[in-house]
Amino acid sequence: MKAARFYGKEDIRIEEIAEPELRPGTVKIAPAFNGICGSDLHLFHNGPLGLPTADAPHPLSGETLPVVLGHEFSGVVEAIGEGVEGLAVGDSVVVEPLMVDDTCPACKAGKYNLCAQMGFIGIAGGGGGLSEHIVVEQRWVHPIGDLPLDQAALIEPLAVSLHAVKHAGAVAGQTAVVGGAGPIGLLVAAVLKAKGVRTIVSEVSDARRAKAVSAGVADIVVDPSTEDLEAVVAAHTGGAGADLAFDAAGVAPVVHQLLKVLAAGGRLEVVAIHTKPIDLNLTGELIMGDRVIGGSIGYANDHVEAIALARSGKVNLAPFITSRILVDDIIEQGYHRLIANKDNEVKILVSMR
Numbered sequence: 346m347k348a349a350r351f352y353g354k355e356d357i358r359i360e361e362i363a364e365p366e367l368r369p370g371t372v373k374i375a376p377a378f379n380g381i382c383g384s385d386l387h388l389f390h391n392g393p394l395g396l397p398t399a400d401a402p403h404p405l406s407g408e409t410l411p412v413v414l415g416h417e418f419s420g421v422v423e424a425i426g427e428g429v430e431g432l433a434v435g436d437s438v439v440v441e442p443l444m445v446d447d448t449c450p451a452c453k454a455g456k457y458n459l460c461a462q463m464g465f466i467g468i469a470g471g472g473g474g475l476s477e478h479i480v481v482e483q484r485w486v487h488p489i490g491d492l493p494l495d496q497a498a499l500i501e502p503l504a505v506s507l508h509a510v511k512h513a514g515a516v517a518g519q520t521a522v523v524g525g526a527g528p529i530g531l532l533v534a535a536v537l538k539a540k541g542v543r544t545i546v547s548e549v550s551d552a553r554r555a556k557a558v559s560a561g562v563a564d565i566v567v568d569p570s571t572e573d574l575e576a577v578v579a580a581h582t583g584g585a586g587a588d589l590a591f592d593a594a595g596v597a598p599v600v601h602q603l604l605k606v607l608a609a610g611g612r613l614e615v616v617a618i619h620t621k622p623i624d625l626n627l628t629g630e631l632i633m634g635d636r637v638i639g640g641s642i643g644y645a646n647d648h649v650e651a652i653a654l655a656r657s658g659k660v661n662l663a664p665f666i667t668s669r670i671l672v673d674d675i676i677e678q679g680y681h682r683l684i685a686n687k688d689n690e691v692k693i694l695v696s697m698r
Contacts, residue, residue, distance in 0.1 A: 348362050359672060367480055372424070417442075444465070444470075504651040520587045604634075612636065667690045670695055
């Protein structure tokens, strides 16, 4: 079968590989659409995120490079293994693309997104969405009903965003500021709106602010390079400040801006991955405001609710699909375009045919 395999930095090859074998307790899926995310860009431009490498296997998949890519994907069930219940051939599904050990303290506590050995299908082995077929354990396969398969490819990043909003304790009637309107920032804003939270999106890119407005996920948009974000938030909160803020940008200036706009006792939830340390004035920025900083990573038991949000129409995923390409064009029309045209692209979907 045809698959896109990652060999290392700037080395992705479209190859013919062996078909995966159906096993008891597993489901064989024909991937339909696969989204490209920041982790994929990092792999392509910078090389492996950790294990596996060409010499060292991932502890759970047992695979070394090359591995099949693709972890944000939807598809259709082709076959079901012995012991699988609740799924049928022809069902539309998404995959929660995790590998966990089920033995570490985090897994035993139900926080499997924090597994000590965690890996991602489509990054650490186990097949991937950029292939004609994949076999996955039933526990990770979620039916999506009549949700269109292209929109369903965004369920994985939607689950990331939903987890962050839940982790922050957001409730209806609050005001939240989202710093950064890339894919995760936009989806965080979408979840906040779905939960009845007034949402202010802060973003320097004209195109990304426009997307936040046209997608209906922002009540207010602010360009922090030309507007006083703190003054705008104060004006819309009676001077109190925001209850919550979400860092979806991953850069120090945004963190400082968001801490400044928080109300007394407010919470900053960091969703973005930071590649550099940040210096904080803990007394002035945190302690004197009785504020909280939290961090959110991935998802655990969030896919079912994410699917329900999309199927109900409370979150409309269609506006965030900005391009569709074939796997043969993934380097030039996928990875390169997301860098060169990052302000106008939200989610590029890749299909095998």
